[in-house]
Amino acid sequence: MTGTATLNIHVQDQNDNSPILNATAIGMCASDSTSEADISAHDLDGDPFGGPFTFKLLEDHKGWTLDPEHGVSVNLKKESVVFAGHHTLMLKILDKQGQFSIQNLSVTVCDCSLQTSCLQRRTSGIATARGAVAIIFLALFLLLGPHYTGCRGSGADTSKPESY
Incomplete structure (x- = not known):
């Protein structure tokens, strides 16, 4: 005697991944006015556990802001008071369910008239x-x-x- 059966397995996605930056190092030009750079993140989890994300600057980083703070990518704005050189900004990136990661973003500010x-x-x-x-x-x-x-x-x- 033989038999046949069908087994259906449904695997549900869990919020087991934190969002991470797509690039951990960027360059920006020093200028007398406000300048900005695009930063983005991704999450290996599917909807509803992924993006859009909430980005937050941790600690007191004078001269740096994020606008907007929500999305898959946001603008990092640098005020004219930020000096040329290397800066490390600490970012907290949260997904829609509150899972987060804290990442360092390395920003190099230089005089773009001297180098491209x-x-x-x-x-x-x-x-x-x-x-x-x-x-x-x-x-x-x-x-x-x-x-x-x-x-x-x-x-x-x-x-x-x-x-x-």
């Missing part, structure tokens, strides 16, 4: 530093490698044998 992209300079500096470290390790390997790998010669006498 604030992030290119930081990235090229990091690449140069990595290249220098690689060269140093290669030089150490070439100098010390034979010593540690036992390449000192066989120790056998290679002179001509004596004849009797």
Whole structure:
């Protein structure tokens, strides 16, 4: 005797993921007026556990605001009082159900009349530093490698044998 059955499994989505920033580093131009940059987030959970999100600046970041504070992406506004250089802003990002993450946003403010992209300079500096470290390790390997790998010669006498 045989039988056939159908089993239906319905898996419900849970709010088990927190929203995270799409980019954790941005560049902005220093200016005499207010300037802004777009920041966005995503959440791996489906509706109703995902976006739109609520973005909040934590701590007291003078000269920085978010407008609007709700959406999948918001504008980070920089006032003219913010100095050029590197800034780390702490953001709290909440989904529709209140699940949140706290993330650091690295903002580089630079004079765009001198360079086209604030992030290119930081990235090229990091690449140069990595290249220098690689060269140093290669030089150490070439100098010390034979010593540690036992390449000192066989120790056998290679002179001509004596004849009797």
